[in-house]
Amino acid sequence: MKKYSKFITSLFLIAAILAGCISSRPMETLAAEPDTMEVHFLDVGQGDSTLITCGDHAMLIDAGDDSKGTTIQNYLKKQKVDKLDYLVLTHPDADHIGGAPVIITKFKINKVFVSNYEKDNKTYQKLIQSLDDKRLKYVTPDVGAQYTLGTATITFLAPNDEYDNPNDSSIALLVQNGDNRFLFTGDAGEDAEEDILENGLDISADVYHAGHHGSKTSTSEDFFEAVNPSCAVISCEEGNSYGHPHAQTLNTFRTNKVKVYRTDEDGTIIATSDGKKITFNVPPSETWKAGEPTGSAAASPKTSSAKASSKPKEQSVPSSTNETVQSSKQEEAVAAPETPAAPEQPKEAAPASEAVQEPQAQDTQGLTYVLNVKTMKFHRPTCGSLPTTNRQDSTDSRDTIISQGYVPCKKCKP
Numbered sequence: 001m002k003k004y005s006k007f008i009t010s011l012f013l014i015a016a017i018l019a020g021c022i023s024s025r026p027m028e029t030l031a032a033e034p035d036t037m038e039v040h041f042l043d044v045g046q047g048d049s050t051l052i053t054c055g056d057h058a059m060l061i062d063a064g065d066d067s068k069g070t071t072i073q074n075y076l077k078k079q080k081v082d083k084l085d086y087l088v089l090t091h092p093d094a095d096h097i098g099g100a101p102v103i104i105t106k107f108k109i110n111k112v113f114v115s116n117y118e119k120d121n122k123t124y125q126k127l128i129q130s131l132d133d134k135r136l137k138y139v140t141p142d143v144g145a146q147y148t149l150g151t152a153t154i155t156f157l158a159p160n161d162e163y164d165n166p167n168d169s170s171i172a173l174l175v176q177n178g179d180n181r182f183l184f185t186g187d188a189g190e191d192a193e194e195d196i197l198e199n200g201l202d203i204s205a206d207v208y209h210a211g212h213h214g215s216k217t218s219t220s221e222d223f224f225e226a227v228n229p230s231c232a233v234i235s236c237e238e239g240n241s242y243g244h245p246h247a248q249t250l251n252t253f254r255t256n257k258v259k260v261y262r263t264d265e266d267g268t269i270i271a272t273s274d275g276k277k278i279t280f281n282v283p284p285s286e287t288w289k290a291g292e293p294t295g296s297a298a299a300s301p302k303t304s305s306a307k308a309s310s311k312p313k314e315q316s317v318p319s320s321t322n323e324t325v326q327s328s329k330q331e332e333a334v335a336a337p338e339t340p341a342a343p344e345q346p347k348e349a350a351p352a353s354e355a356v357q358e359p360q361a362q363d364t365q366g367l368t369y370v371l372n373v374k375t376m377k378f379h380r381p382t383c384g385s386l387p388t389t390n391r392q393d394s395t396d397s398r399d400t401i402i403s404q405g406y407v408p409c410k411k412c413k414p
């Protein structure tokens with residue numbers, strides 16, 4: 001009987017397809033249906049560690065300091081994670097890699113990504129030793145390279161250069177599940193943010209893991225505008241000596257109605273994405289409480305503003321225990337799930353400029369340089385990192401442009 005009805009169903013389907021009244025859409029939908037993705041912003045005190053699971057795949061971004069290795073190990077076990085598709089160590093500062101040797105020793109790991117900045121200290125040596133002991137290879141990801149994590153796609157955005165400091169050398173990545181986009185930038189500062197903007201990849205995100213624990217050296221205005229998040233998560237420890245998060249960063253979030261979640265107030269924060277909407281396990285913070293640097297960090301003269309806006313008036317932001325964020329990135333996201341990247345074959349970023357250069361010779365007579373009126377950089381018209389927004393074509397001389405305050409692009413060196 002069952003067999004018979006199945007047969008009838010098949011007949012009906014074939015007839016229907018022939019008649020053109022249904023497309024093959026149901027099958028496509030099945031294949032592209034995003035799995036549930038969970039992003040766990042672990043409370044590791046002053047440091048970063050984020051576990052992302054999607055279906056039965058998992059990745060860890062950073063591993064807190066060396067006192068947190070076992071805490072993270074236990075958390076992963078509780079989540080029934082016994083192997084990691086990827087371990088991403090954004091940069092070699094102790095609050096990001098200190099706990100990594102425990103994770104490397106205790107878990108099966110498929111791929112390890114590290115920054116191109118190397119440190120000459122014990123914490124770093126311990127990390128490399130643990131990787132070597134496990135015979136794990138580690139590479140710095142190419143900007144634009146994509147990997148899959150279940151139904152989610154990871155796109156690497158940085159490092160874009162070799163910097164003289166570990167923070168700017170941070171790996172940055174965007175993780176997209178269905179329409180939902182999460183951005184991680186490690187401790188990248190303004191220079192590195194600028195270079196991320198310059199590479200022209202889409203960095204808009206629903207959830208922004210605030211750069212450098214909410215420090216004012218990150219989340220520059222231009223960068224924030226491009227990310228345009230509806231939620232921000234800040235990983236820091238209550239009463240940390242660095243004064244994280246900074247009042248300036250909190251202000252940016254507050255003025256732009258970004259919901260803020262903080263590990264120093266709520267402990268581990270979990271965001272769940274079904275591909276359409278994102279739900280948090282806690283309501284957003286409404287304290288807008290800036291950190292107050294103490295000890296050597298307090299020597300900075302610019303810390304008074306932190307106190308000034310420590311306790312601003314309550315602003316009515318509706319909150320409930322399960323905050324839901326509708327993805328605002330519908331249009332861009334539609335195409336994303338259709339091009340899942342093969343895990344072992346990272347796609348290189350297409351040299352962004354090729355298509356742009358040729359036609360310019362024709363219709364822009366006398367074009368000398370291309371300006372970015374926001375970042376105040378100028379480029380040769382043939383540069384691979386021409387701005388897509390805030391662009392202004394110039395026919396002026398190099399000297400004139402420099403006298404207007406523009407600085408030459410580091411890549412095309414005009």
Ligand SMILES: [Zn+2]
Nearest residue numbers: 047093095187
């Ligand atoms: Zn850090």
Ligand SMILES: [Zn+2]
Nearest residue numbers: 093166167187
């Ligand atoms: Zn750092």
